[in-house]
Amino acid sequence: xxxxxxxxxxxxxxxxxxxxxxxxxxxxxxxxxxxxxxxxxxxxxxxxxxxxxxxxxxxxxxxxxxxxxxxxxxxxxxxxxxxxxxxxxxxxxxxxxxxxxxxxxxxxxxxxxxxxxxxxxxxxxxxxxxxxxxxxxxxxxxxxxxxxxxxxxxxxxxxxxxxxxxxxxxxxxxxxxxxxxxxxxxxxxxxxxxxxxxxxxxxxxxxxxxxxxxxxxxxxxxxxxxxxxxxxxxxxxxxxxxxxxxxxxxxxxxxxxxxxxxxx
Amino acid sequence: xxxxxxxxxxxxxxxxxxxxxxxxxxxxxxxxxxxxxxxxxxxxxxxxxxxxxxxxxxxxxxxxxxxxxxxxxxxxxxxxxxxxxxxxxxxxxxxxxxxxxxxxxxxxxxxxxxxxxxxxxxxxxxxxxxxxxxxxxxxxxxxxxxxxxxxxxxxxxxxxxxxxxxxxxxxxxxxxxxxxxxxxxxxxxxxxxxxxxxxxxxxxxxxxxxxxxxxxxxxxxxxxxxxxxxxxxxxxxxxxxxxxxxxxxxxxxxxxxxxxxx
Numbered sequence: 001x002x003x004x005x006x007x008x009x010x011x012x013x014x015x016x017x018x019x020x021x022x023x024x025x026x027x028x029x030x031x032x033x034x035x036x037x038x039x040x041x042x043x044x045x046x047x048x049x050x051x052x053x054x055x056x057x058x059x060x061x062x063x064x065x066x067x068x069x070x071x072x073x074x075x076x077x078x079x080x081x082x083x084x085x086x087x088x089x090x091x092x093x094x095x096x097x098x099x100x101x102x103x104x105x106x107x108x109x110x111x112x113x114x115x116x117x118x119x120x121x122x123x124x125x126x127x128x129x130x131x132x133x134x135x136x137x138x139x140x141x142x143x144x145x146x147x148x149x150x151x152x153x154x155x156x157x158x159x160x161x162x163x164x165x166x167x168x169x170x171x172x173x174x175x176x177x178x179x180x181x182x183x184x185x186x187x188x189x190x191x192x193x194x195x196x197x198x199x200x201x202x203x204x205x206x207x208x209x210x211x212x213x214x215x216x217x218x219x220x221x222x223x224x225x226x227x228x229x230x231x232x233x234x235x236x237x238x239x240x241x242x243x244x245x246x247x248x249x250x251x252x253x254x255x256x257x258x259x260x261x262x263x264x
Numbered sequence: 265x266x267x268x269x270x271x272x273x274x275x276x277x278x279x280x281x282x283x284x285x286x287x288x289x290x291x292x293x294x295x296x297x298x299x300x301x302x303x304x305x306x307x308x309x310x311x312x313x314x315x316x317x318x319x320x321x322x323x324x325x326x327x328x329x330x331x332x333x334x335x336x337x338x339x340x341x342x343x344x345x346x347x348x349x350x351x352x353x354x355x356x357x358x359x360x361x362x363x364x365x366x367x368x369x370x371x372x373x374x375x376x377x378x379x380x381x382x383x384x385x386x387x388x389x390x391x392x393x394x395x396x397x398x399x400x401x402x403x404x405x406x407x408x409x410x411x412x413x414x415x416x417x418x419x420x421x422x423x424x425x426x427x428x429x430x431x432x433x434x435x436x437x438x439x440x441x442x443x444x445x446x447x448x449x450x451x452x453x454x455x456x457x458x459x460x461x462x463x464x465x466x467x468x469x470x471x472x473x474x475x476x477x478x479x480x481x482x483x484x485x486x487x488x489x490x491x492x493x494x495x496x497x498x499x500x501x502x503x504x505x506x507x508x509x510x511x512x513x514x515x516x517x518x519x520x521x522x523x524x525x526x
Binding site: 018020021024025027028031032034035036038039041042043075082170171172174175176178179182185186191192197198 | 286288289291292293295296297299300303306307310311313318319349353382438440441443444446447450451453454457460461462464465
């Protein structure tokens with residue numbers, strides 16, 4: 001554990017040294033949030049728009065999505081695929097007395113904390129000067145919401161690691177990266193809250209694992225879910241997590257057998 | 265000029281050969297490209313599912329707007345944005361030296377080296393969808409309107425390219441910020457929405473976004489016969505001005521480039 005905390009400490013220094021990179025990642029999600037809020041502002045001025053949801057609900061949802069997207073949306077897949085697997089740097093990790101997975105986990109965590117920090121600061125600024133978002137009011141449910149947030153992070157981390165490991169079997173990873181980015185945007189609730197989707201796709205959207213990475217943590221933080229629903233969300237997160245863990249281990253062992261690195 | 269045309273023809277042949285060599289990669293890129301195009305349309309369909317208009321644009325007009333976005337941005341992604349992604353990796357991995365020693369203009373080399381043929385399918389899909397929506401709206405497009413649309417689309421592409429290149433030139437100093445490419449994809453996606461929506465931003469923010477607001481707006485308005493000729497002038501002036509600025513800034517940045525003994 002001490003070694004892993006040392007890794008965390010080293011990469012915290014690295015992340016703090018490259019704060020601008022974290023800020024750019026934060027800006028990527030900020031642009032999406034601002035654009036969709038601008039859109040809903042115009043639409044919900046139309047009296048028929050208010051039947052969908054109110055502008056204050058929209059502001060609350062997207063502000064919390066900003067924080068959730070900054071903190072929970074892991075970006076490790078590019079480094080795993082391009083730098084570790086395709087450029088062959090994975091061999092360095094294989095020679096070290098650490099688990100590659102744990103190394104990557106503690107390497108990514110400081111970046112998430114810093115970007116989450118940007119999100120929280122923006123949220124606080126907007127809450128003080130413009131409008132505070134609707135948050136959960138029942139204190140007894142807060143530990144459950146925290147557990148959902150932590151589980152969402154673990155789920156996103158292993159999902160992105162699985163995506164990164166696809167590079168074991170492809171020469172050009174960018175095609176897969178684009179596909180997974182599209183899927184993530186479609187089903188995470190970034191575009192439109194999943195409960196506002198048409199009936200034909202709503203049930204599937206609410207069930208699939210990506211919804212448990214961003215959408216459900218945001219809804220839980222808003223206080224939109226009751227205690228039984230929160231337990232259901234947590235349960236489903238762990239079901240998906242166990243499945244992802246199994247898939248990850250399978251891909252890791254299979255992928256390592258065909259991995260070759262030249263001149264590293 | 266003839267020399268660069270010949271070089272570009274050769275590059276096209278090399279890119280085609282690469283595509284035919286790695287067919288699975290091509291297939292993946294086709295799926296991704298069509299996926300992005302479909303997602304762009306899906307976004308507008310979902311956002312307008314329960315409303316009839318937004319910011320003075322009817323639902324049908326917004327869908328047409330996004331079809332035109334798919335065509336123009338599709339062409340941009342086919343020829344330019346793939347090179348911008350390559351530029352970030354080339355600078356970060358210290359491979360820019362190999363490009364700078366070539367006896368051709370370095371901006372040409374970094375901007376036009378790779379062609380993403382897979383994006384043709386996205387362009388065709390967007391074009392087909394645009395023509396279908398125009399039919400649904402009973403839109404009558406005259407030849408002068410079409411000609412003006414093509415000129416404006418070309419100016420819009422120049423404007424987009426210049427914006428991207430101006431931002432990504434900063435990678436010479438900040439080579440670690442390879443995620444600037446993703447930032448630009450996200451920034452560029454704002455062009456999917458009407459100018460009237462983006463004008464809701466505070467004025468000091470709208471100044472930065474304004475060139476983007478005109479990129480799809482102005483060509484779309486040409487087809488819808490709702491053109492403001494002031495916007496046409498601004499698009500052409502901005503396109504020329506920003507292209508000149510991008511060229512100057514690239515040369516300025518190269519004076520500060522330090523190789524990593526590649």
